[in-house]
Amino acid sequence: MTSISVLGCGWLGLPLAKGLVNDLFQVKGSVRSEEKAEALKQISVIPYVLDLDKQEQDWAPFLHSDILVIAIPSKNIEGFSSLIALIEQSSIKHLVFVSSTSVYADNNGVVTEEQSALNASVLYQIESLFTQSTAFSTTIIRFSGLVGYSRNPGRFFAKSGRSVSNPDAPVNMIHQDDCVELIKQIIKQEKWNTIFNACADTHPTKREFYTQASQRIGIAPPCFIESDEQTFKIISNQKIKDTLGYEFIYPDVMKITYDEC
Numbered sequence: 001m002t003s004i005s006v007l008g009c010g011w012l013g014l015p016l017a018k019g020l021v022n023d024l025f026q027v028k029g030s031v032r033s034e035e036k037a038e039a040l041k042q043i044s045v046i047p048y049v050l051d052l053d054k055q056e057q058d059w060a061p062f063l064h065s066d067i068l069v070i071a072i073p074s075k076n077i078e079g080f081s082s083l084i085a086l087i088e089q090s091s092i093k094h095l096v097f098v099s100s101t102s103v104y105a106d107n108n109g110v111v112t113e114e115q116s117a118l119n120a121s122v123l124y125q126i127e128s129l130f131t132q133s134t135a136f137s138t139t140i141i142r143f144s145g146l147v148g149y150s151r152n153p154g155r156f157f158a159k160s161g162r163s164v165s166n167p168d169a170p171v172n173m174i175h176q177d178d179c180v181e182l183i184k185q186i187i188k189q190e191k192w193n194t195i196f197n198a199c200a201d202t203h204p205t206k207r208e209f210y211t212q213a214s215q216r217i218g219i220a221p222p223c224f225i226e227s228d229e230q231t232f233k234i235i236s237n238q239k240i241k242d243t244l245g246y247e248f249i250y251p252d253v254m255k256i257t258y259d260e261c
Contacts, residue, residue, distance in 0.1 A: 001026050003065040003188065005092075007050070008072035009040060011151065014096065016071065016180045017045045025185065028062055052079040059083075063090035065209045067187060068136075071098045075122045080129055088135040094192050096183055097130050099123055101172060101197060106231040113195045113239050137192035144172035144199035146236050148250070151176070152258040154213030160236055164210055167224035169232035170203035175250035185219040185244045196243070199235035201251040212254060 002025055006017045007027040017029045021044050029045040031037050037047035048062040054072050063086060074080070087095070103117040103124045117124040130138040147153055151171075156162065180196050185191075211221040240246055250256050 002067065003028070004067045004069065005051075005062055005065040006030065006066060007070045008044075008061075009036070009045070010071070012146065012176065012179055013069070014039075015176060016069065016183055017179050019129070019184055020048055020187075021045060023188075026065075028065060030062060042189070042213070050077055055079065055082045055086075059086050060090065063087060063092055065090075065092060067094045068092045069096045069098070069183060069187075070130075075126065077122065077126055077129070080126050084129055084133055088133060089197060092136050092194070094187075094190075095130060095136050096186055097138060097140050099127055099129060099140050099234050101128070101142045101144045101199065101233075103142060104233055104235075106233045108230075108232060109234065109235050110133045111197070111233045112236045113197055122261075136198045139186055139192050140195045141182065141186065141235035141240075142195065142197050143242065144174045144177065144197075146176065147173050147256060147258075148176035152213055152217060153210060154215075154217045156217065157214055157219065163223040163225050165225045166205050166227060166230050166232065167207040168205050169230045171206055171209045172199045172203060172233070172235040172236050173253040173256075174198055174200050175253075177249045180251065182240065182244070182246065185246060189244060191243060194243075196240040197235050197237060198240055198246060199237045200253045201237065202253050203234050204254055211254065216258065249252045 005028040006013045007030050009031050011016050017027050020027045027045045030048045030050040033044045034053050040047035103121045104111045127140050128251050214221045
């Protein structure tokens with residue numbers, strides 16, 4: 001049985017770990033507290049309490065797997081560098097690193113994987129640490145804005161005074177369910193040593209998207225700061241659809257529903 005370790009069982013990593021268990025993988029998951037470790041046991045995930053900022057912890061048992069998925073938002077370059085040294089001494093053969101399309105600059109057009117990332121981006125520098133290692137193969141998946149379930153972007157504007165610039169620029173969003181399924185498909189189809197952009201098909205304007213998101217939770221739309229100059233990028237998902245044969249669960253971001261509890 002293929003064993004998979006998921007570093008960071010949070011908003012994305014937890015449903016991913018659960019989905020991998022359901023697909024009959026042996027799954028280990030990391031959290032940063034004993035309380036959260038108990039939640040992993042309830043879904044048959046082997047729990048480990050680990051923190052990237054605490055390299056003195058014993059990482060060896062967690063890294064004794066075939067595949068590692070890194071789903072933490074940390075930008076601790078030194079921590080990741082130390083982690084890579086540990087991975088290189090482990091049984092990990094393949095790695096999925098969850099990144100972000102924020103590594104691309106606005107080009108006022110469509111962005112594909114051929115577009116150069118911002119070398120000054122800390123996240124891009126971390127990506128490069130993993131892709132430069134020859135001890136394991138790495139696939140980078142760059143997600144756009146994460147939405148779905150409890151993560152309704154309208155909540156960001158619940159506090160007064162928050163505004164949105166470039167209101168007529170297009171948004172790039174992706175639902176949690178698609179994030180989980182895409183990572184699973186990369187693993188199942190063994191698509192290693194590549195980079196994927198992951199984003200829903202539609203790109204409504206910020207004005208349209210955030211107005212609807214605010215209305216859904218009964219708050220006033222944010223203040224839109226008008227500008228004659230709009231800077232934007234439209235993330236292309238064509239490569240991931242072509243390579244994986246993937247059809248998005250939520251292709252239209254305006255039709256996404258949320259848990260409003």
